[in-house]
Amino acid sequence: MIRHIWMSLVLALMVGVSQAAVDTFEFETEDQRKRFYSLSGELRCPKCQNQNIADSDAPVATDLRRELFRLLDEGESDEEIVEFMVARYGDFVRYKPALTVQTIVLWFGPALFLLIGLVSLAVMLRRRQRAMRDTHAGHLTVDEQHRLRALLEKKNSDD
């Protein structure tokens, strides 16, 4: 009896877990299924904006998943499907932003910053190196060297 109660409790818990975003789509091919999961992971839910449409329980995400399935079923390519979504919901729905004039900073900004950093580092290191070399090569003029020697000799004779 107790075992039965435990069993039903465990089952009840499992129902709760599996409730998140379950659709019953019948895919014709394994390839379609894979593309469905990769695309639904890549498309962002317009309502709950930190989730993709695969994770979201929002009604609009359900609609978009259904639409995604329909488009796949009709044989649309991945690019066509993303374009379909962007035409309606804007670039926002892409988790992978397209490379356009507007997003060029987003794509190459970090690399540019890194480059600036590396160049400045290189310049600084080279300058420091040159400064060190200069001191070793003795940047004192002949006059200064004479004075230095004189001072040192004077110090020695004072001792």
Add this chain to the structure above:
Amino acid sequence: MRRLYLIIPLVLFLGLVGFFMNALMDKKRENEEAAALGMQPSTSLVLPSALIGKPFPAFSLATVEDQSQMLTNDDLIGRPALVNIWATWCVACRVEHPVLNKLAAQGVVIHGVNYKDENPSAQKWLKEFHDPYQLNISDAEGRLGLDLGVYGAPETFLIDAEGVIRYKFIGVVDERVWERELQPRYQALVDGAQP
């Protein structure tokens, strides 16, 4: 003097901080305004519509009142109008409804898209709360809503006399939104449509 170069990274960094702070503060101010009006502060940002400047999506749907009477996008052409996406399950739509009634009484052309809803409850709603809509489009499956990029009712589109979408407002249209966001744009279209 050369030392001044050293503060460039700091200046750049502060610039970035300022940019992000500004964006965050905008959001905060928006939420405070919403709270002052008794609305839920939103955690999400309002998306710009991808359809501005594009013709209203083609559709062929029945009216809310009569399943056998069909409407198409051609029926929207002729006058500038507001197209309001609403549903009986949408709590905020109830808040918005009296404002739409008032605008309709002032002569503003408003069409309704009853989004993912059931006709009987929609009919009951329109009877109970008054019907401000010239055309009542029944989009029970939400297909038109999807083509419009709707992600939560209420949403209100502004279309011109040629049926091109000019503006979209997401959220409750209240008097302030009407005066600030919609009326100037609507009036400009009306004035433009009557040479």
